Amino acid sequence: MSEIQSGRPVAKPVAEDIPVEKAWKEGRRVYVRAARYSKLEEEMETKGTWDGEVGANWIGTSKLDSVLPAIRADLERLRAEMVADTGRASGTTAEPVPRTDVATELFDSVQRRTEDLATSLERIASTIRLDARQIGADLPVSKVIGDVVSAITDGIGNLGPTLSGLINDAARLDVERAETLRASAEGASARQVEDVD
Structure with missing residues (x-):
């Protein structure tokens, strides 16, 4: 039984290594935010449903295991981009x-x-x-x-x-x-x- 806050279930993490702002559970739904035109967005558009109020796609908790690899891959891509951007901004090259x-x-x-x-x-x-x-x-x-x-x-x-x-x-x-x-x-x-x- 989930707690209810202002008419919505409380957001809970989907996995320890995935930040709640990227993916979270609310009751029987799993919400996932994806960058525009990313592979994760493509997968979520195929498997999920858009929730305009929340600003994210959602799937049922039974489909969570099928999208976890895509979420983790997207996080890894974002981290790699941050490292590359940091190197470019500081004028260093990765030797x-x-x-x-x-x-x-x-x-x-x-x-x-x-x-x-x-x-x-x-x-x-x-x-x-x-x-x-x-x-x-x-x-x-x-x-x-x-x-x-x-x-x-x-x-x-x-x-x-x-x-x-x-x-x-x-x-x-x-x-x-x-x-x-x-x-x-x-x-x-x-x-x-x-x-x-």
């Missing part, structure tokens, strides 16, 4: 990192911490959206706003260690990469001297 054991370990750690950061930010956004929906309910607005502020504060507090670790690992990775490139350049210079002799 391969020399793969010493230390560099590989640090690179993997940076990737994990970046994914943790994205997940934490998505959870904060999901909580804010869920609480914002409750403003129209019978709850006092001050309580809902207090919950939103609390979610943001808790979320930001939890980001500190992730950001600190990310910065430290990235700095260590830069040092390791510079040392590897220097050693590689010295090796090339030594080979050129041997070729001349």
Whole structure:
């Protein structure tokens, strides 16, 4: 039995790795928001029904398993676009990192911490959206706003260690990469001297 808030069931996550603003359950419906002209939108138009009031397509909960892979693929596409956009905006290009054991370990750690950061930010956004929906309910607005502020504060507090670790690992990775490139350049210079002799 689902809780009812202002005439609508409360939005619940469809999976732990999928943000509520992307897909959520309300009673026996699963709502999915998709970017215009995306593969996910195509699939949802085929399998689902548009709800203009909510601004998303919905399917019955029995069809959820059939669209989860498409939702996850769409999230992965969005993350890849964000990474590419960040690189373009900063003027950097994605050069391969020399793969010493230390560099590989640090690179993997940076990737994990970046994914943790994205997940934490998505959870904060999901909580804010869920609480914002409750403003129209019978709850006092001050309580809902207090919950939103609390979610943001808790979320930001939890980001500190992730950001600190990310910065430290990235700095260590830069040092390791510079040392590897220097050693590689010295090796090339030594080979050129041997070729001349």
